[in-house]
Amino acid sequence: DAKTTQPPSMDCAEGRAANLPCNHSTISGNEYVYWYRQIHSQGPQYIIHGLKNNETNEMASLIITEDRKSSTLILPHATLRDTAVYYCIVKNSGYSTLTFGKGTMLLVSP
Amino acid sequence: DTAVSQTPKYLVTQMGNDKSIKCEQNLGHDTMYWYKQDSKKFLKIMFSYNNKELIINETVPNRFSPKSPDKAHLNLHINSLELGDSAVYFCASSQDLQGGYTFGSGTRLTVV
Numbered sequence: 001d002a003k004t005t006q007p008p009s010m011d012c013a014e015g016r017a018a019n020l021p022c023n024h025s026t027i028s029g030n031e032y033v034y035w036y037r038q039i040h041s042q043g044p045q046y047i048i049h050g051l052k053n054n055e056t057n058e059m060a061s062l063i064i065t066e067d068r069k070s071s072t073l074i075l076p077h078a079t080l081r082d083t084a085v086y087y088c089i090v091k092n093s094g095y096s097t098l099t100f101g102k103g104t105m106l107l108v109s110p
Numbered sequence: 111d112t113a114v115s116q117t118p119k120y121l122v123t124q125m126g127n128d129k130s131i132k133c134e135q136n137l138g139h140d141t142m143y144w145y146k147q148d149s150k151k152f153l154k155i156m157f158s159y160n161n162k163e164l165i166i167n168e169t170v171p172n173r174f175s176p177k178s179p180d181k182a183h184l185n186l187h188i189n190s191l192e193l194g195d196s197a198v199y200f201c202a203s204s205q206d207l208q209g210g211y212t213f214g215s216g217t218r219l220t221v222v
Contacts, residue, residue, distance in 0.1 A: 032208070043114075043200050043213030044153065085151075093208045097143060097166055100153035 004088045009105040012082075018075040020104055022088030025069040031092045033064060035073045036100075037084040044087070044100070047073065078108045113137050114214040116201050122220045123191055131186045131217045133201030141207060142184040144176060145200040147216070153200070159184055160207070191221045 005023040012018040024033065034049040048055055048062045050071075055062045061074040075082055087103040114135045123129050135142065144156040158166035162178045173189045184201060198218050202211040 034210070036211075038153075041216075043202075043215050044211070046210035046212065049210060096207075097155045097158050098211060099155065102152075 004090055004101055006086075006088050006101065006104045008102065009107070012075075012078045012106060012108050014080060014108055014110050015077055018073075018078040018082065018106060018108070020073040020075075020086050020088075020106065021070065022072070023070045024088070024090045027068050027090050028092070030094075031090045033062065033068075033071050034089040034091060034098065035060070035062065036087045036089065036098070037082075037106075038087070038103075039081075039084040047086075078106075080108050080110065082106065083108045113212050114201055114203055116199075116214040116217050118217060119215065120218050120220075122222065125191055125193060125221055127191050128187070128189045129191060129219070130188070131199055131201075131219070133184045133186070133214060135182055135201075135203040135212070137203055137205075137212060139203035139205050139212070140181060141204045142178065142181075143202040143204075143211065144184065144186050145202060145213075147198045147200060149197070157184075157186075188219075191219075193221050195219060196221045 032049050032051050035047040036044045038044045050062045064071045085103040085105050087100050089098050117132045141160045143158045145153050147153045155168050156170045157176045159178045175187045178184045198216045200216045201214040204211045
């Protein structure tokens with residue numbers, strides 16, 4: 001599975017949009033982009049995933065560039081409860097599992 | 111109604127002991143996993159089961175033996191516990207190999 005690169009930390013003001021970038025320049029055609037987050041002392045939580053098209057659900061939006069070499073997770077109105085480590089993971093559709101990197105520590109402040 | 115439940119939540123035990131961690135999912139998922147999160151917070155896959163069959167074993171010492179009595183359960187038995195086994199262990203499940211994973215709340219194992 002392709003590797004991903006994320007900034008180690010980001011800050012966001014409460015109520016503002018949080019835009020978390022991820023680079024995956026070696027992604028191949030059958031690999032999906034997944035986003036998870038882990039709030040302190042809890043299990044990781046699935047947020048969203050996509051292949052080529054932009055995706056949106058009740059938690060977030062995923063924007064994937066046309067060349068698929070990078071993506072951005074958007075939390076439209078960040079709250080204090082969104083403070084967590086966010087993981088961008090690239091995985092193919094076959095017999096492989098999620099491989100977690102270091103992620104981005106997002107701190108949402110009042 | 112908990113989707114993926116693990117027991118116990120905390121486990122403190124002495125070196126050399128044998129212990130088990132249980133995991134159950136009520137989501138009707140076909141695939142289950144065990145992950146280990148060490149003190150540096152890295153999450154690493156240990157095992158993956160699909161329909162009760164082991165499909166992935168990521169170079170885990172054979173002191174660790176997963177058991178899947180049915181699709182809804184994946185238990186982890188650890189023999190001869192060592193200090194380095196101290197970590198948080200997460201169970202997870204997914205409908206298939208492509209879908210999102212649902213994680214349990216973790217079992218914090220401390221070996222003294």
